[in-house]
Amino acid sequence: MMGSDMLHGSNSGGEDVIIGVIDTGIWPESRSFSDSGYGPVPSRWKGKCQVGHDWGSKNCSRKIVGARFYSAGVPDQFLETDSLSPRDHNGHGTHCASTAAGSAVEAASFHGLAKGVARGGAPRARIAVYKSFWGLGFGNTATVLAAIDDAIHDGVDVLSMSFGVDENSFGVLHAVQKGITVVYAGGNEGPRPQTVRNGAPWAITVAASKIDRSFPTMIMLGNKQEIVGQSLYYRGKNSSMSSSGFKGLVVPVSCDMDILSGTDVKGKILFCTMQPSDQDVFQQAAQYVQDGRGSGVIFAQYTTDLSFTALDVCQGIACVLVDLDIGKKIASYMDDASSPMAKIEPARTVTGKEMLAPKVAMFSSRGPSPDYPAIIKA
Numbered sequence: 001m002m003g004s005d006m007l008h009g010s011n012s013g014g015e016d017v018i019i020g021v022i023d024t025g026i027w028p029e030s031r032s033f034s035d036s037g038y039g040p041v042p043s044r045w046k047g048k049c050q051v052g053h054d055w056g057s058k059n060c061s062r063k064i065v066g067a068r069f070y071s072a073g074v075p076d077q078f079l080e081t082d083s084l085s086p087r088d089h090n091g092h093g094t095h096c097a098s099t100a101a102g103s104a105v106e107a108a109s110f111h112g113l114a115k116g117v118a119r120g121g122a123p124r125a126r127i128a129v130y131k132s133f134w135g136l137g138f139g140n141t142a143t144v145l146a147a148i149d150d151a152i153h154d155g156v157d158v159l160s161m162s163f164g165v166d167e168n169s170f171g172v173l174h175a176v177q178k179g180i181t182v183v184y185a186g187g188n189e190g191p192r193p194q195t196v197r198n199g200a201p202w203a204i205t206v207a208a209s210k211i212d213r214s215f216p217t218m219i220m221l222g223n224k225q226e227i228v229g230q231s232l233y234y235r236g237k238n239s240s241m242s243s244s245g246f247k248g249l250v251v252p253v254s255c256d257m258d259i260l261s262g263t264d265v266k267g268k269i270l271f272c273t274m275q276p277s278d279q280d281v282f283q284q285a286a287q288y289v290q291d292g293r294g295s296g297v298i299f300a301q302y303t304t305d306l307s308f309t310a311l312d313v314c315q316g317i318a319c320v321l322v323d324l325d326i327g328k329k330i331a332s333y334m335d336d337a338s339s340p341m342a343k344i345e346p347a348r349t350v351t352g353k354e355m356l357a358p359k360v361a362m363f364s365s366r367g368p369s370p371d372y373p374a375i376i377k378a
Contacts, residue, residue, distance in 0.1 A: 014122025016042050019101050020156035022147045023093030025086045025131035028059040032102035035063035047154035052085020069131035070143040078135035086131045096162045101125035111234040113349050145171055152178050164197040176202045187365035196377050199369035205377045208364040212357035215347040217320050221333050222341035229322035235346045246341040247295045255285040265294035269342050273327050274301040286313040296344050300327020318344040
């Protein structure tokens with residue numbers, strides 16, 4: 001991802017490379033930032049560990065080699081929900097830092113799904129933190145420019161900047177001229193074309209991608225027909241699906257909230273057919289089932305991966321995504337059945353050559369650049 005031989009050429013996992021992460025800070029207690037097995041901080045490092053009321057000098061380590069924060073010009077309402085320190089109370093900076101350079105964490109999983117080793121792209125690299133965004137993610141030109149200047153002086157090898165900026169506005173050309181590789185995020189406005197951000201040709205712009213892994217979820221209809229969808233559903237002790245067995249299937253005229261309102265979903269599974277632009281309907285319907293103490297939702301939709309959205313809204317219920325052709329089979333069964341029922345089993349984890357990979361995630365922005373169409377960055 002970093003496009004640098006020093007990260008991948010020697011298969012060293014980025015040994016002694018220092019990645020500067022300009023973001024919302026970091027949560028140092030995460031196992032992804034363990035410095036076990038690390039040698040001394042490289043002597044060329046000139047950075048510092050800036051302390052705050054919830055961040056002491058011991059929060060820096062041989063893994064997190066430096067930490068700074070910048071609040072100039074940030075309105076009080078954003079600072080009041082955060083802390084004046086490098087600590088991350090948002091989560092985005094921790095996520096990006098672990099994606100770039102998270103140390104290997106054994107036996108990781110999402111409630112038993114996707115078991116394995118979690119690690120960053122360069123797990124042996126060091127991390128320098130530059131907290132420039134606050135609260136829900138507010139930052140400004142001053143905080144980012146100050147962070148870039150300090151990162152250059154401190155001696156980072158790579159700058160990770162996973163946020164949208166106005167083209168050419170944050171001085172990254174200066175960092176590139178100093179020999180620093182700058183890595184931008186392309187944005188989260190996909191799958192529409194011409195939505196890519198950060199198209200400056202001297203920086204690397206990366207998309208979010210997927211690996212060869214899927215989570216098939218078995219649905220059995222009341223006529224014993226078995227169909228397969230995708231979900232991140234697990235049967236937790238507080239899950240409304242925790243008691244196995246068939247549940248009633250409900251299909252409203254529409255899953256738009258204006259029409260769905262008043263539909264009784266208690267203990268039942270809601271079936272919706274979606275259009276490509278219905279991500280909001282997906283979220284609203286899932287929340288409706290949550291609030292109505294329903295058991296689950298089956299969404300028939302175009303082949304668009306909304307699994308990441310399900311993580312936010314489908315806690316305690318089963319949200320299963322199926323293709324439109326499978327949705328037609330469910331609809332046909334419901335037309336024929338006097339009391340349509342379905343049973344949803346927890347998802348399984350499958351990896352291997354059957355899944356196309358790597359694949360750009362649905363939400364990731366696409367090129368070409370809307371400002372400079374000659375720059376593809378697709």
